[in-house]
Structure formats: structure tokens, C-alpha cells
Amino acid sequence: MKTKSIFVMPLLLAVSLCARSEAPAAPGSDTTISIHEFMFAPTAMTVVAGTTVRWKNLDPEPHTVRSVDTGFRSDPLDQNDSFTFKFDKPGTYRYVCSIHPQMVGTIVVKAAN
Amino acid sequence: MTGKDLFNPTRRGALKCLAFGGAGTLFTLSAGILTPIDLALAKAGGTDSSAQAGLPLFLQISDTHIGFNKEANPDVVGTLTRTIAMVNAMPKKPALVIHTGDITHLSKASEFDTAAQMLSQLNVTELHTTPGEHDVADASVTEYFSRYGKASQDRGYYSFDHHGVHFISLINVLNFKPNGLGNLGQEQLEWLEKDLRGRSASTPIVVFAHMPLWTVYAPWGWGTGDADQVKSYLSRFGSVTVLNGHIHQIVQKVEGNITYHTARSTAYPQPGPGEGPGPGPLKVPTEELPRMLGVSNVSLKHHPDALSLTDTTLA
Numbered sequence: 001m002k003t004k005s006i007f008v009m010p011l012l013l014a015v016s017l018c019a020r021s022e023a024p025a026a027p028g029s030d031t032t033i034s035i036h037e038f039m040f041a042p043t044a045m046t047v048v049a050g051t052t053v054r055w056k057n058l059d060p061e062p063h064t065v066r067s068v069d070t071g072f073r074s075d076p077l078d079q080n081d082s083f084t085f086k087f088d089k090p091g092t093y094r095y096v097c098s099i100h101p102q103m104v105g106t107i108v109v110k111a112a113n
Numbered sequence: 114m115t116g117k118d119l120f121n122p123t124r125r126g127a128l129k130c131l132a133f134g135g136a137g138t139l140f141t142l143s144a145g146i147l148t149p150i151d152l153a154l155a156k157a158g159g160t161d162s163s164a165q166a167g168l169p170l171f172l173q174i175s176d177t178h179i180g181f182n183k184e185a186n187p188d189v190v191g192t193l194t195r196t197i198a199m200v201n202a203m204p205k206k207p208a209l210v211i212h213t214g215d216i217t218h219l220s221k222a223s224e225f226d227t228a229a230q231m232l233s234q235l236n237v238t239e240l241h242t243t244p245g246e247h248d249v250a251d252a253s254v255t256e257y258f259s260r261y262g263k264a265s266q267d268r269g270y271y272s273f274d275h276h277g278v279h280f281i282s283l284i285n286v287l288n289f290k291p292n293g294l295g296n297l298g299q300e301q302l303e304w305l306e307k308d309l310r311g312r313s314a315s316t317p318i319v320v321f322a323h324m325p326l327w328t329v330y331a332p333w334g335w336g337t338g339d340a341d342q343v344k345s346y347l348s349r350f351g352s353v354t355v356l357n358g359h360i361h362q363i364v365q366k367v368e369g370n371i372t373y374h375t376a377r378s379t380a381y382p383q384p385g386p387g388e389g390p391g392p393g394p395l396k397v398p399t400e401e402l403p404r405m406l407g408v409s410n411v412s413l414k415h416h417p418d419a420l421s422l423t424d425t426t427l428a
Binding site for chain 2: 005038059060061062064074075076078079090096098099100101102103104
């Protein structure tokens with residue numbers, strides 16, 4: 001029994017952390033995606049309609065945030081610059097850095113209940 | 114410039130003396146063959162036989178990144194100033210300068226203005242440009258085209274002739290595909306095919322674009338997704354030189370009659386393919402910078418197919 005509980009605890013912790021990261025941010029709240037080492041982190045994010053998402057570039061190299069379809073376009077973000085966009089309409093928004101297009105990310109916007 | 118020349122101790126010494134070695138590449142035309150000559154070497158030696166024998170045709174300058182101010186080089190204006198002074202001091206100056214993009218760092222109007230003011234100091238008759246992704250990063254994509262769009266009627270691609278050589282400027286930094294590589298697009302490819310149709314195969318061709326027109330390293334987007342089509346249009350010509358920037362290091366590859374060449378930056382070096390988290394500015398101690406910049410010059414002459422050339426150093 002004792003051995004079992006040692007293994008169960010980390011598992012429960014992992015599950016709870018996982019569940020928390022998947023829960024959409026509350027409507028009207030802000031959430032931040034960091035840009036670091038040529039990656040959007042987190043790469044995929046689910047939010048509720050009405051959420052403002054903020055991207056902050058931590059790299060010394062500039063990046064941009066550009067939706068693949070219509071939507072949002074930032075100017076170049078130098079180190080520590082930010083860009084925000086409020087997602088009002090539910091849907092899946094794919095975006096890239098236009099300077100380093102290998103950098104991709106996705107925002108899934110769910111309808112507010 | 115031969116590989117042997119590069120190992121000449123005098124030349125090597127000259128390279129070391131150049132604090133921020135990245136300068137530009139001089140191309141001479143000799144019997145229809147274009148030969149790239151490192152500008153620093155041409156200037157320092159003053160007796161380079163190939164430079165003297167050939168006709169100075171044009172100079173390639175790239176990745177000036179005006180506006181960059183991080184520690185990899187806090188004075189990009191200073192290094193560009195030195196580059197321009199070096200070009201103007203050349204005994205045999207080419208008529209053309211081709212800037213293969215990333216004129217600015219953040220596509221800001223003030224950066225373009227500074228760059229234009231500086232580049233106007235070049236004692237040459239013509240300046241040709243193609244944008245880098247740093248030049249078209251403003252949300253409205255207007256700053257570059259309002260200044261340099263005229264030559265291409267705002268399309269970004271155009272061609273011209275000079276001294277019997279046909280020059281083609283392509284744009285591959287707009288409308289990236291999800292694969293992360295540069296992209297030319299069908300419209301531009303159709304224009305290129307038409308532009309080359311009917312030209313004599315003996316016409317020397319120079320193609321320039323910012324991102325490499327062959328895949329140097331796909332995970333960092335160092336290539337162009339639809340470049341193979343360009344190669345198919347060019348393969349019948351006897352002398353083709355493809356010039357790119359973007360990766361801030363010299364990489365050269367010869368494939369049939371096509372020579373691919375990427376230029377160094379005047380601003381800062383970048384890591385070799387896949388070395389580190391991404392293709393950002395490479396921070397090295399100032400005294401090591403010439404060595405870092407000189408790295409790719411040697412090995413590529415001898416190993417045109419080796420893309421991990423940065424493992425070899427001059428030191």
C-alpha cells in the first residue's frame with residue numbers, strides 16, 4: 001500500500017495540472033502567451049470568447065503575431081514588447097511569426113455560456 | 114578567390130584585422146564567368162589577380178539590420194559605415210550594388226530613413242534591392258514598398274540587364290506557407306518563366322532574393338519551398354549565379370551551371386544550421402567576431418555540398 005501511494009500521488013498531481021492548463025480562461029480575463037526561444041508558449045491555447053490574449057516577446061530577436069487567415073496582425077515586437085488581441089468570436093485561429101514562419105500557434109475560442 | 118588564396122597567411126591576417134569582418138561580396142565578370150570575391154580580401158590585398166583581371170560587375174551587400182542594437186553588435190550603423198567606406202575606397206568600383214534584404218531590423222520608417230541616407234553614400238550608380246522578412250514586418254507592409262517598390266511596380270520582383278548580364282530580383286519573404294520556408298508563389302514563377310523564355314542560353318544570369326533559394330536548413334526556414342521550379346527554369350543557362358542573404362554567413366553550393374551563394378551580414382553573425390534554439394543574433398566576444406564571420410568562407414569553397422560548413426574556422 002505504501003509503495004502504491006508514492007506512485008499515485010505524482011499521477012494525481014500530473015492530472016490536476018493537466019486539467020488546469022486545459023481549462024479555458026474566464027471571459028473578460030487576460031491571459032499571456034510568451035514568445036521565447038523561437039516558440040509560442042503555450043503553442044495551443046483555449047480561451048472563452050471575450051478573452052484578451054497578450055503575447056510578450058522575451059527573445060532578443062524580433063517576432064510578429066500574424067493570423068493565418070483574417071484577424072490580427074502585430075507590428076514587429078522587439079524584446080519585451082507586447083501585443084494584445086481580444087477574441088470575441090468563437091473559432092480556431094492559427095497564427096505564425098511572419099519573420100520566422102516556422103513558429104506557429106493556435107488559439108481556440110469557445111463560446112461563453 | 115581560390116581556396117589556396119584563403120590560406121595565404123597575409124590574407125588571413127587581413128581578415129583578422131577587420132573587426133567586424135562582414136562587408137559584402139564583390140562579383141567580377143571574366144569570360145562570362147562570375148566570381149565572388151570577399152570584399153575584405155579584395156580590399157586588403159589590393160593585388161588579387163582575379164579581382165584585377167575581371168570586370169567589377171556588382172557588389173552584394175546584405176542584412177544591414179539598421180535598428181538592431183543588441184549585444185551581438187550594438188553599432189550596426191558603425192559597421193555599415195565602415196563597409197561603405199571600404200567600397201568607396203576600392204580602386205576598381207563596380208557600377209551596381211545589390212542589397213539582398215533585411216535593410217532594417219523592425220521595418221520602422223526611421224530605420225529605413227537612416228539606411229537610405231547611409232546607402233546613398235555609396236559611390237556607385239545603381240542600388241538594387243529585394244526585401245527581407247525584417248523589411249516587410251510592419252503590419253501594413255508599406256514601409257519597404259513606399260521606398261523601393263517602384264522598380265517592380267510594387268510586385269517585389271523585376272529584372273534588368275547590365276553589361277550583357279541578365280539580373281533577376283525575386284521576393285520570397287511574403288505569404289509564407291505553413292512549412293516555414295520562403296515562398297515565391299505561382300504568379301511570380303509564371304513571370305519568371307516568361308522573363309527567361311527566348312533568352313540565349315549563353316546569357317549570364319544573376320538571380321537575387323533574400324532567403325536562400327535552396328534548402329540550407331528547413332527547421333529554421335532557411336530555404337524556399339518552391340525554389341525547385343526556379344532551378345528548372347535556370348538549368349539550361351550556361352552561367353547562373355543565385356545570391357541570397359538571410360543566414361548571415363557564407364554558404365556556397367554549385368549544382369550544374371548554377372552557383373548558389375549566401376552573403377554575410379554587415380551587422381551580426383548567426384549560428385550555424387541547428388546550433389542553438391533558433392536563428393537569432395550570435396553573441397560572441399568582440400575579438401572573436403572576425404573569426405566567427407570568417408568561418409564559412411573557407412570550407413565552402415572546398416565542400417560545396419557541405420551545409421554544416423560553420424564547423425570549420427579560419428583560426
